[in-house]
Amino acid sequence: MQGNSRLKKELGLFDVFAISTGAMFSSGFFLLPGLASQYTGPSVFFAYLVSGIFILPAMFSIAEIATALPRSGGAYFFLDRSLGPLMGTIGGLGTYLSLVFKTAFAIIGIGAYAAIFWDVPVKMVAVAATMVFMGLNLIGAKKTSGLQNFFIVFLLVVLGMFIFDGLYTVFFTEKVEGPSMNEHFTPFFTNGIEGVITTAGFVFVSYLGLTKVASVAEEIKKPERNIPMGMLLSLVVTSAVYFLGVFIMVALIDPVQFANELAPAATATKLLFKWLPGDTGTYLMVGAAMAAFASTGNAGLLSSSRYPFAMGRDRLFPPKFTKVGKSGTPYLSILLTTGIILILILTVSEEGIAKIASAFQLFIFMMINFSVIVFRKSNIESYDPGYKSPLYPWMQVAGIFISLVLIIYMGWISVLFVLFVMTVSFLWYYYYAREKVKREGAIFHWFALLGKYQYSELENEFMVILKEKGLRQGDPFDETIARARISNIEREMNFEHLVDFVSETFSTEMHVSKEALVNEFLTTSAIEPALIIPEVSILYGKCEGVDHPSLHIVLSSRGIRKPVGKGGISSEDYIRVFFFLVNPPAESRQQLRMLSRLVDVIEREEFVEEMFDHKSHRKIKEYLLHNERFFSIRLLPGTEQAGMIGQPLKAVEWPSGVLVALIERDSETFAPHGDTVLQEHDVLTLIGEPKSLSRLFDKYLMQ
Template sequence: MEGKKKLTKELGLFDVFAISTGAMFSSGFFLLPGLASQYTGPSVFVAYLVSGLLILPAMFSMAEIATALPRAGGAYFFLDRSLGPLMGTIGGLGTYLSLVFKTAFAIIGIGAYAAIFWDVPVQLVAVAATMVFTGLNLIGAKKTSGLQNFFIIFLLVVLGGFIFEGLYTVFFTERIEGPSANEHFTPFFTNGIEGIITTAGFVFVSYLGLTKVASVAEEIKNPERNIPLGMLLSLVITSVIYFLGVFVMVALIDPKDFANELAPAATAAKQLFKWMPGQTGAYLMVGAAMAAFASTGNAGLLSSSRYPFAMARDKLFPPRFARVGKSGTPILSILFTSGLVLFLILVVSEEGIAKLASAFQLFIFMLINFSVIVFRKSNIESYDPGYKSPWYPGMQIAGIFVSLVLIVYMGWMAVIFSGIVTLLSFLWYYYYAREKVKREGAIFHWFALLGKYQYSELENEFMTILKEKGLRQGDPFDETITRARITSLEKDVEFDDLVAHVAEVFSTEMHASKETLINEFMTTSAIEPALIIPEVSILYAKSEGVDHPSLHIVLSSRGIRKPVGKGGISSEDYIRIFFFLVNPPSDSRQQLRMLSRLVDIIEREEFVEEMFDHKSHRKIKEYLLHNERFFTVRLLPQSAQFELVGKKLKEISLPPDVLVALIERDSETFAPHGDTVLEEHDALTLIGEPKSIAQLFDKYLKQ
């Protein structure tokens, strides 16, 4: 059942970029610049750039946690697993409300731009759009990544044309000599540095699309590369377009009207694209704006409605919110979220919505920065981010400080409202969820250094996530399998004697301490429950003198009785397959990744029986390697590969990322070297990158 719940990893780098960028180019560009200029005047475009710089600590922190824990739920999941369910409740509700506010803000933008062409009330259009999006979400309408990617390309082309045409008009036409001489830019800072900081906090909502990447982290391929790179590319491109685009708006729109302008991009576009017939340029900009608002509004309702759903699964919300309808959607959660959006549209002003959304997100980002410190200090080995935030912990401390300062500059209303939500979240947790939730966060592992208790199941959960993430590029798992020693036992052996024998073999081969290895093999660790598989035991050690990972596999047809002292296995169980893995002490997380890969292999159906069915060491190792990274070819007469017979291995032209790992000859298996001469009937096991392996398979084996 668990496998059916796992989300498919199908989002690539451009998908990450598109999700983040698409969510940021709606209200921030098409609705907010005029309102934001009230606080700082013409320098509003500088405030956008400052806001983009100030979000860097939160982006780096979120990227680190997302690569370590790529799980649906985003910021809520991160805060729950780092700071515990109380802060998870506060953070989850805060993030949820931030997304709801942003969704309401985006949908109001649809009404604002519709009012440019038709005499319709802004709120009425926004309410109608909300109802449409609610219906789409209830019936399970899905937005494909291809459609989203097309939308982003279209939007970037339109905005690029707007900026190019605008800059040309500002600097190279007689109508405007230049921004320095234009009255639109005088005075430049209407409220000094305080105005810039206030405005930066106000437009912070423009960068909230970064949080959506964390929400879909579980569905991203190669998250350790694509999440941080996609987020950084999105932030850089978005910041540049905001900076230049808002500059063009300031230069073209009358300062008296700009502060109250709800459709500044369209208003500016009316003065551009004179080479197009009629108002084509303005129509194009309005079309792009409404598409951006619609996409953000629909996606916002989709993503925000999943927060009550996810929290209900974790017992922080009533269980009815986790119920899924026939269409596969959380109906109650969607309806509840739509009701909140409608309430905000009808009751709160556009400016108020933006302030509250920014204040909540600043609070969440402050907690996310602190969470990185907690995870690092907790010493949980299975916390294994593929990307680590630079300049730790200074980056995180700066992010916390920046968030606090911006929240203060947002005004007392935003501070008080954030405090009210925090208080209500605390009361909700204390009176509703506290007795239902038994887990604790990583912060208790940090407190363990002070004599407090840990929540041991957190290690198991992180180990499960580690297994799902898979190996990291450069992890020598395949090489370790091909070099592995395999021992078959037909007689009865005591468990302690077996451990001592294997430790002695390792100590002889690697000059490691036998006693150290025995102690390491026999010590129970926090991740032990994640390694328990019937009839199979994985024992592992780290020791000085070990310079590369090494594996010893022991097969016992009769089984070896393993005592209770290791891993909680019943004394009645007998182990038939042992894996002894030793690693250098310098990279404990690499050992965890290799252990998680072993567990993934061992959990195959009929694993024990299939291991004993293979009669040669080559067959056993190929079974353990079995994936798209290897294949076996036998040098038989009248075959394409027979041309290799008589050649030295170093004389054979293979792709640089492919290695002949094993050769089986006359029932013996060995690792070859460059001077090994290939003989007729040799069976070669090749490992390498999937693309190169597929090419060799087509060349030698495909008929």
């Protein structure tokens, strides 16, 4: 891998909502409704709602995998790590091409709508817009999402006005000319249920913006919260706007004209906004359409450019595409994607794009739903989604069936396109990537449960991702450090005796089986290589009877020789710092998150030396806790905190979320309880939320 390949986490909840929503309001609202009505008639607005419901299984599956593995590449990364690099190549190249086609189509829409009012060449406007979006993407994802947020706010305001005025006009004003309302909606289903299903597949492309969130997951802050919430909000808002907006178009536009209408929103607007002067309403809708196409083009370039980046990182694409510029963006990948979009704009007709893009995405969604089943069945402990799909596995089975039915209903041309992309991807993998890739997907771990091969490095990679995600809200890492027992061993001791000593201590304190703990600590984990740091060892286990995480830290100035592997081979180095972590059996993933946070601490420069430099247990624990979530105060006469002296701890009022984790008294450190009476010269270590602690810091001077 060449150069720096880490992306900045800059995108928040509204950015996720804007990327997803902005990518869905273009052709789906401003172009397709009239064309889609040819398959089902007035019930086209109902077909949009059905399509939104059909995408729910894929949305839940994408949200689960994206919160477990927030990595660039979206569908590619999911399929590669679940089903292996061949399926990853098919999914990556196919989704990349689908997104690029849809992005080029959307950008052409900017030129088309601009031509309504100005005498400008459509494709030249599209080329200019593409160059603007390229510049924004090169600057950074946050700058790109800033423009995206502006587009989506303007778009939602105009569409909200359109729906409000449209519903008022349909239900509360009298129509003076044209066909009656009954004629607009009769017959409601022109081709029965088959027509609705065909239409739902045809307009499925309108909801593909949801996939774009997954492709930028690595750049999203707090992905476990923002990804599922942003996607759900986006789908709810989009489905409501499609359903109500297309209903208004059906109700206002002459049925014969509507079936051949390429700008139904603009046509419907001519019958609305009578309260605005002149053609202001039409200008607003055209502006909204251009904002929609621009947001789709902008979000499309942002998300699709992450596919070559992610595939390059995994050697399925030339590794030079992993280079990240000073602004934190994969500039070569952006330039490649821009070039392909420009070629498509200048050479390819737009006809059939909707069906082609929809068909391949349906195939990808089918595979993603299957991937959730694979990840769950693989029993990889470091697969730790912050959001889990409801109704597993029936939700995923339904998603697979829905995708298969919709592909069949969309016709043989769409099926041929899927087969063509699969063939090209297979040839690319076979002749370019196969010799460069030495990994397999989680499906091999599922096979391993049947006694077959598995790829152990996948667990290490998932552990690294888990480490980057950090702790989840409610994980008691700080409390566990505060309660930790620390032992200083000056005499010589072998590793087996150390494990026996620590297990005996845990057994006595928690009334659990010593033998079970010894076996847990002596068992080499499949992910242990990801946790090895010189002169430091982390051992961990789960035991029946343990009701909360517990940590024992052992410091050995002489060092203790620790065997490596199951064959009894000893390492060359002595271990000077040991961490023994015990968790309840049901909290294996919480244990991994806490271990990954511990590794973050251990990776500090001069960690071992710093641990031995701190002479008190309080100082050691504060060093391990060191972040914005703790500080210490000393109780001295004549200070703001002097009023606490002589008071039981429970009588002192602290801000919500603040805990007195440690008290150091006469060179001894202990975890207090509510009846502990505070004494002069006590040193209190407080942990809690940064905002609450900052208020205390302002009140008490740190001693």
